Amino acid sequence: MSQFDRILLCYDGTASGQATLRCGSALAPQMNAEAHLLAILDCCDWSGGLSVPSAVEFELDAQAATEILRDGVARLRSSGVAATGHLLVGNPLDEIARLANILKVDLIVIGHRSGSAFARWWTSDNHAVLLRRVSCGVLFEDAPAVPKEIAELSEIR
Numbered sequence: 728m729s730q731f732d733r734i735l736l737c738y739d740g741t742a743s744g745q746a747t748l749r750c751g752s753a754l755a756p757q758m759n760a761e762a763h764l765l766a767i768l769d770c771c772d773w774s775g776g777l778s779v780p781s782a783v784e785f786e787l788d789a790q791a792a793t794e795i796l797r798d799g800v801a802r803l804r805s806s807g808v809a810a811t812g813h814l815l816v817g818n819p820l821d822e823i824a825r826l827a828n829i830l831k832v833d834l835i836v837i838g839h840r841s842g843s844a845f846a847r848w849w850t851s852d853n854h855a856v857l858l859r860r861v862s863c864g865v866l867f868e869d870a871p872a873v874p875k876e877i878a879e880l881s882e883i884r
Contacts (some may be wrong), residue, residue, distance in 0.1 A: 729835045730758065730833070731754065731758045731760045731833040731877055732758075732761065732833055733748045733760060733761045733762075733767055733830060733831065733833050733834075733861050733865075734751060734754060734755050734761070734762050734763070734832060734834045734835075735763045735823070735826065735827050735830060735832040735834070735835045735836070736751045736752060736757075736764045736765065736834060736836045736838070737747050737765045737767065737819070737823050737835060737836065737837045737838065738764075738765070738766060738767075738837075739764040739766070739767060739769070739790075739819075739825060740767060740768050740788070740792035740795065740796070740814070740837045741792075741795070742795055744838060745766075745795050745799055748799075748836060748838040748868065749829070749868075749880055750838075750839065750866070750868050751801060751834075751836025751866060751868060752799075752808075752836075754836070755803065755808045755810075755832070756806050756807055756808050760808075760833075760834075761808075761809045761810075761811075761829055762803050762808050762809065762810045762823065762833065763810070763811050763812075763813060763826070764796060764799050764810060764811070764812045765812075765813045765814075765815065765822070765823065766792045766793075766795065766811065766812070766813070766814045766815075766821050766825060767797045767815050767816070767817070767822050767823070768788060768789060768815070768816045768817075769817075769818065769819055770784075770794055774778065777826075784823065785842075789814070789816075791807075791829060791872065792814055793814055794806060795848075796812040796813075796814055796835070797812065799812065799821070811812040813826060815860075816853070820856055820857055822862075823835060823857060823861075824860035824861055826855055827861045827863060828860075832863050833863050833864065834863055834864045834865070834866060835857075835861065835863060835865045835866070836865075836866045836867075837865065837866070837868065838868045838869050846859070
């Protein structure tokens with residue numbers, strides 16, 4: 728297995744999505760790697776225009792994702808990992824590939840839970856497109872659904 732100096736941990740911005748990243752986040756301290764935690768709010772979920780109620784809902788989702796991201800970075804840092812958080816809005820395929828190439832990461836870890844937007848995204852042809860757009864390894868972590876109460880208490884370690 729090659730050395731990973733920079734790892735990009737990607738999830739859908741939700742607490743249960745974040746909880747699926749345990750495997751990838753466990754690699755960072757073992758490899759003494761720099762970690763970049765990427766929360767993506769999929770703009771496809773907001774297609775059809777932003778009405779006032781959906782704009783408010785989007786703002787609430789963005790605030791929640793920001794708090795979850797901040798917590799994830801703090802937990803990684805508390806375990807001795809150099810960690811940086813990124814919150815992006817857009818198409819996951821485009822945003823993951825763009826940030827991975829900018830950061831020159833060695834490994835991308837994509838966490839999802841069954842039935843999530845990332846799971847639906849990954850089961851389409853998008854996985855092959857992502858692999859062609861990046862020059863690093865990709866680890867796709869499939870985790871069972873996490874009850875909300877557990878997801879909110881879970882730690883990335």
